[in-house]
Amino acid sequence: MSAGGSYPRLSPFKTGLACRCPRCGRGRIFSGFLKIADRCPVCGLDLGGEDAGDGPAVFIILFMGALVVALALLTEAWFSPPYWVHLVLWGPLILIGSLLLMRPFKGIMVALQYQHKAGEGGGRLG
Numbered sequence: 001m002s003a004g005g006s007y008p009r010l011s012p013f014k015t016g017l018a019c020r021c022p023r024c025g026r027g028r029i030f031s032g033f034l035k036i037a038d039r040c041p042v043c044g045l046d047l048g049g050e051d052a053g054d055g056p057a058v059f060i061i062l063f064m065g066a067l068v069v070a071l072a073l074l075t076e077a078w079f080s081p082p083y084w085v086h087l088v089l090w091g092p093l094i095l096i097g098s099l100l101l102m103r104p105f106k107g108i109m110v111a112l113q114y115q116h117k118a119g120e121g122g123g124r125l126g
Contacts, residue, residue: 007043012115016108021045022115029110034102036110045114052109060101064094 010025021027027042029050038048068090075081075089112118 009115010111012111013108016111017104019103019107021047022111029107030103034106036106047110050110050113052106052113055109056102056105059105060098063101064097067097068094 007023010022012022015022015025018025019028019030021029021040021043023045024040024043027037027040027045029037029040029047031037036047036050039046071093072086072090075086
């Protein structure tokens with residue numbers, strides 16, 4: 001915390017990717033795998049009204065879809081493997097990639113909501 005009780009303006013992308021509090025940059029924002037904590041344990045920011053909704057899932061679906069389709073087409077063009085190879089390769093890649101990206105993308109969305117003062121109902125308490 002800086003002088004006067006104010007907090008420095010932090011990058012929503014850095015704090016979101018690190019899954020840290022958008023105000024202080026130190027506290028964890030998740031209390032479970034994807035459950036947003038009620039408050040930041042360091043600065044006490046009320047995170048209860050923050051909800052990223054389906055935004056992170058939509059971005060991940062678009063990103064993973066484009067990546068897997070491109071890789072599947074290249075694999076098919078270069079190697080022409082049987083269809084079961086595609087199933088074995090791309091199914092787990094989609095599942096694992098989506099799960100790994102969900103927390104950072106949700107963290108970014110929460111940090112952007114905080115930065116732009118866009119909580120549930122258009123207002124925020126913190």
